Amino acid sequence: MMLMEERRELNAVGWECPKPIIEAKKILDDMAVGEVVITTDSAVVVHNLQSFAQEKGFYCEFSAEGNMYRVSLQKQAMTKAETVAIAPVIVISSQQFGRGSEELAANLMKSYIYALTEVSPQPETVIFINSGIFLTCQDSPVLDSLLLLAAQGVQIYSCGACLNFYDRTAQLAVGNIGNMYQFVEKMNQAANCIEIQ
């Protein structure tokens, strides 16, 4: 599909922030690819438009003439890689995140798994191995977050051998039991595999 490049003008002379940014954003949100040129008499507005552009990934340039500024914000077509982020397979091989203070590591894991419920893209699969399986069992400090992930469609697997070794099979509280063949296949086939240890 060919995208038409639009060019729009926004006369923001006399406007104070945040109005010029809000109005520029509305115009850019409406266009797939294109440019909005904002005329302003405020250096603060120019600065804030530059910050806005940097944050949103718009190309920004400006020119000054006397007390007037013209700021051009350009929205480029996104590449496929930018628009379709790859849902990762995540392998969690420890009850804690990283080495160091156990108390810190336990809380980092809670924070990490909570964040998984809110960020995009969500993982396709999360695999729990070794002491990681304590996180999917009853009394896990992250059970609510994992139940939410499962409800959102994320596949959650716990290593059957590990549940057996730690005598926790009966306590599994979220997701399914998997075996090493499944895990090897999922890891090998994953375009994006992350291990948390």
Added chain:
Amino acid sequence: MNKDCFVLTFDSTHQAIAMEKRLRDFQPVMMPTPRQLSSGCGFALKISQGEEQALAVAVAASAIDCRCYRVAAGRYREILP
């Protein structure tokens, strides 16, 4: 963070960890400090249940410094000193 809740932020991770233990009755969830709140140690506590007044009493009783926000419709409003 779509549902209404409270979020507590801290200057120190030790305060966050201590507060999590103190507020067990409110079932706090350890989370990263939300991006909207620039200040903070990295850990925050999310509390999805309980009344503001009861939380205020418990926070005051803990004597642990924190900032408390009510989150509604994705907006953060500081509610306790």
